[in-house]
Amino acid sequence: IMLPATTNLWDKPLTKGRGEVSVSAYSFLFSEFVQYTRSRVNSDVNRIEERLSDVGYQVGIRSLELMTYRDKNHKRETKIVSMLQFISQVVWKNYFGVVAKLEQSRENKDEYMLRMKEPEEDIVVNKFISVPSDFGGLNCAAFVGGIVKGILDCADFPAKVTAHSVPIKREDPKGLTTTVILVKFHPEVLEREERVKGT
Amino acid sequence: MSKDGSIYSVLILNKSGGLIYNRDFIPGNKFVANDYVILTGVFYGMYTISARYSPVEGSDGIQTLETEDFKLQALQTQTGMFFLLTADLRYPGLPEKLQSIYELYSDYVLKNPFYEMEQPIRCKKFDVLLSNLLF
Numbered sequence: 001i002m003l004p005a006t007t008n009l010w011d012k013p014l015t016k017g018r019g020e021v022s023v024s025a026y027s028f029l030f031s032e033f034v035q036y037t038r039s040r041v042n043s044d045v046n047r048i049e050e051r052l053s054d055v056g057y058q059v060g061i062r063s064l065e066l067m068t069y070r071d072k073n074h075k076r077e078t079k080i081v082s083m084l085q086f087i088s089q090v091v092w093k094n095y096f097g098v099v100a101k102l103e104q105s106r107e108n109k110d111e112y113m114l115r116m117k118e119p120e121e122d123i124v125v126n127k128f129i130s131v132p133s134d135f136g137g138l139n140c141a142a143f144v145g146g147i148v149k150g151i152l153d154c155a156d157f158p159a160k161v162t163a164h165s166v167p168i169k170r171e172d173p174k175g176l177t178t179t180v181i182l183v184k185f186h187p188e189v190l191e192r193e194e195r196v197k198g199t
Numbered sequence: 200m201s202k203d204g205s206i207y208s209v210l211i212l213n214k215s216g217g218l219i220y221n222r223d224f225i226p227g228n229k230f231v232a233n234d235y236v237i238l239t240g241v242f243y244g245m246y247t248i249s250a251r252y253s254p255v256e257g258s259d260g261i262q263t264l265e266t267e268d269f270k271l272q273a274l275q276t277q278t279g280m281f282f283l284l285t286a287d288l289r290y291p292g293l294p295e296k297l298q299s300i301y302e303l304y305s306d307y308v309l310k311n312p313f314y315e316m317e318q319p320i321r322c323k324k325f326d327v328l329l330s331n332l333l334f
Contacts (some may be wrong), residue, residue, distance in 0.1 A: 034312035128310035129323040135313070142326040176327060 003168055014069060020037050021093075027128050034129075034140050046136055049163075053146035060150020067091055076155075080112075080185065080193055082196075087148060092132075100181075110190055111166050114148070114181040120168055123179045139163040141179040148181055159185045204287025206333045207269060209300065212281035213317040215244040220320040224333065238271065242283065246273065263293075272297055296333070303328055 027073040041047040062066070067090055068074045077083040081102075098117050107109035116123060123141045131138050141163040149161040161184075165177040211220035218239045221232075245261035253260075256276050264271040265288070272293040274282040282297050282304070307325040314322060 024306075024310070031310050031312040038312070045290065066284065106320050128307050128309065128324070130311055130324040132321060140312070 008187055014066065023124065023127065030125055030140070030143075031129070044139055047140060049142040052140060052142040053149065053161075054142040056141045056146020057153075059145040059149040061148060061154045063091060064151045065094055065156045068092060078196065080157065083152070083155055084114075085182070087151055091147075091151065108184070110187070112183045114183070115125065116178055117177065121178065122176070126179060139165045139179055141181070144179075145181050148183065152183070157185060157189050159183050159189070204289035205284040206290060206296075207287070209321065209329065209333075210239055210281075210283040211304065212243060213237055215317065216240060216281075217317070222326070222329065224312070239281075239283070242273070243281065246275070246281070274284065274298070274301060276301060278298040299332055300329065303332065
C-alpha cells in the first residue's frame with residue numbers, strides 16, 4: 001500500500017506565504033481562546049490576563065526568530081528604542097497589517113507605550129469584544145502584551161508588559177476604549193543602556 | 200432624526216422566542232420589561248400561525264405589519280432568531296436596516312467571548328454601533 005507523501009511541518013519554507021486571515025475567523029478563534037481561559041481560571045479576573053499573556057509569550061518567543069529571519073538586512077538590536085521600533089513596526093506590520101505608535105513615558109524613564117495609530121480604534125484582537133463592567137478593566141489584548149514580552153525577553157530586554165484600556169474620548173470615560181501596551185523595563189536593561197551609551 | 204421619520208424600537212428574540220434585546224429610541228414609553236416579553240411572545244405565536252395558514256406552500260410568516268401610526272418589520276434568520284424593527288411609516292429601507300442589524304449582531308455579539316448564547320444581550324459595542332447605524 002502506497003501512503004500519500006505528507007509534507008513535514010519542519011520541511012516547509014519559512015517565507016511569508018499569503019499572510020492574511022479573515023478577521024471574522026480570527027475573532028471566533030480568539031473568542032474561544034478567551035472563553036477557554038475564563039473557564040480554566042474559575043473566573044478569577046486577574047489570572048485571566050495572566051493566562052492570556054502566558055500564551056502570548058509562547059507566540060512572542062517564536063516571533064523574534066521568525067521576524068528577524070524574514071527581515072533580510074536585520075541586525076541584532078542592542079538599544080532599547082531600536083528594539084521597540086522593531087516591535088512597533090516590523091512585528092506589528094506582520095501581525096496586524098499596521099504599525100503602532102511608540103511613546104516614552106514622561107514620568108518614568110523605564111516605561112514605554114505602544115498605542116494604536118488610529119486613536120478611535122482598538123487593537124484588532126479586541127475589535128468585537130465588549131468586556132462587561134464586572135470584569136474590572138480586563139483587556140484581552142493581554143495576549144498581545146504577552147507576545148511583546150516574549151520578544152523582549154528573548155532579545156534580552158526583560159520587561160514587565162501589560163495591556164491597559166483607556167477611553168477613546170477623554171470626556172466620556174465610560175464609553176468605548178482603546179488599548180495601550182505598557183512596557184516597563186527591568187533596571188538591568190537601563191543600566192546596560194547607560195553603560196553602552198558611550199560606544 | 201431624519202426627515203423621513205424615525206425608528207421607534209428594536210427587538211431581538213432568541214431561537215426559543217425569548218426576548219434577548221429591546222431598545223426604544225423614542226422617549227416616554229409606558230412599557231415595562233415584562234410587557235415586551237408578552238408582546239414578543241404574541242408576535243412569535245402569530246408568526247408561526249401565519250406561516251402555517253399561508254395559501255402559498257412553504258411561505259414565511261409575517262414580514263411587515265403596517266398600522267396607521269407605525270410599521271413593523273420582522274426578519275427570521277436561518278437560525279430561528281427574530282429581529283423586529285418598529286418605525287415611523289415614512290422610514291425608508293427597513294428590510295435593509297434589519298439586515299445590517301443582523302450583521303452587527305453576528306459581529307459584536309457572537310464574537311464577544313463574554314456573551315452567553317441565548318442570553319440577554321449586554322454588549323456595549325453593539326449598543327453604540329446600533330445607535331450609529333440607526334441615526
